[in-house]
Amino acid sequence: MKALTLIIRFIFTFFLIVICIPDANAQVFKKLKKKAEKAAERTVERRVEKESSKKTDQVLDSILEPGKKGKTPTDKDGNPIPGGQNPNNTGRGNDNSNTTGEGGPKTIQIYSKFDYVPGDKLLFFDDFDNDFVGDFPSKWNTNGSGEVVTINDSPQKWLKILPGHSTYYIPDVPSLPEEYTIEFDILATGLDRQTSSTATLQVELSANNTFKAGDAYAYALIPFCQYSPIGVRVRNYDRQGGGSEINNVVNADLRQTVLNQPHVSIAVNKQRFRMWINERKYVDIPRMIPAGNKITALKFHLNTFKDGKENLFISNLKVAEGGLDxxxxxxxxxxxxxxxxxxxxxxxxxxxxxxxxxxxxxxxxxxxxxxxxxxxxxxxxxxxxxxxxxxxxxxxxxxxxxxxxxxxxxxxxxxxxxxxxxxxxxxxxxxxxxxxxxxxxxxxx
Incomplete structure (x- = not known):
């Protein structure tokens, strides 16, 4: 605005001079007038272009990176802090805070319509309390690598899992019954607008507990991409039943949610598969699980995270039989x-x-x-x-x-x-x- 004020003053002074100068010099000042007007137009155009560019960038940021305000906070090692949270407060101790922003800690009132009910017979629970930091957890198996870690100053322990084309993480859950529930917490770090659209956590229910897909399975892919709402991919397969009947993407924008340590809840009632992330139900498919009591094992698989930059951690895994009514x-x-x-x-x-x-x-x-x-x-x-x-x-x-x-x-x-x-x-x-x-x-x- 200062530039525009100076231009206006210049033009006003110029016209006063023109009025006071004899006619002999009028032609010279007419030429100067035209040059001044063109200069003023160019300055105004540049100013408008700059302001328009700024507004356009803000709109694009709001579309491609909602919720971003200023520089992303980092921890002491320079890594982005998920959701801008305090690096010394990564545990679930704030679940009863009054924050209600998307993906952040939710109040009891927000969860008042939450209809997930966990099973009443515990089959498996692991918060890695009995494992040493740096070791692979004793109640899990893998064909890759991983370790129990703590994040900054929090005592909460997490299993850090690594991406791999055929790498599976398999907890020692007893053979799954027909009716059961699964719960766990996720912590993701290092995510940004360059995170791949195929960066996902695959939660798989399988007919075997080996490091192969097997003859029957069903899975959901939780997305971590930040530049676009990828949605939750769901798929099932049954070799005896004729292959895959379901292979679809359920629309969902989880970009902010996955930055703020979400809690995942899954309920399986025979063939029905439901999945909640925090208080919202994203998947409810009546015939997702292959029929015939084929599904017996739970597996995790991490897709296309950038090793050394993007990290995924799991904790508080709980599997329980029941969960009906x-x-x-x-x-x-x-x-x-x-x-x-x-x-x-x-x-x-x-x-x-x-x-x-x-x-x-x-x-x-x-x-x-x-x-x-x-x-x-x-x-x-x-x-x-x-x-x-x-x-x-x-x-x-x-x-x-x-x-x-x-x-x-x-x-x-x-x-x-x-x-x-x-x-x-x-x-x-x-x-x-x-x-x-x-x-x-x-x-x-």
């Missing part, structure tokens, strides 16, 4: 126990992805108007007895508060109690046993 059990038996309500470590903060179970309990109470419930919390044996007793009571109260404040259940219909570590159902010396013992019971009164 806790409502029928509660109505029929008058009690139900679940380890699917998760809390932040050592606290009573409910992790929002657990809200599917609490939602089902609220639906029972809304239907059965005369039913009252006692909510009982249980912990594992880590820590001292008194602290665990207090923690179990606080967790039961947190579940009650969610039923009252989120689903409008009358508080007078709910009582709470805590048993601490006094009533274990699993072995407190193992990771799986501890996960079974961290549970919440609902008992009809």
């Amino acid at each position: 806790l409502r029928r059990t509660l109505i029929a038996d008058g009690r139900v126990s679940t380890n699917g309500i998760l809390f932040d470590s050592g606290s009573a903060n409910i992790q929002p992805q657990s809200m599917g179970i609490i939602r089902q309990i609220s639906q029972v109470l809304q239907q059965e108007r005369d039913m009252n419930l006692n909510i009982i919390g249980h912990t594992d044996a880590d820590g001292n007895d008194a602290a665990n007793m207090d923690l179990s009571k606080s967790r039961a109260n947190a579940v009650k508060d969610a039923l009252v404040n989120v689903y409008n259940i009358d508080a007078a219909r709910l009582s709470t109690d805590g048993k601490g570590e006094s009533e274990p159902v699993g072995d407190n010396t193992t990771t799986d046993g501890k996960a079974q013992n961290r549970r919440v019971e609902f008992v009809k009164q």
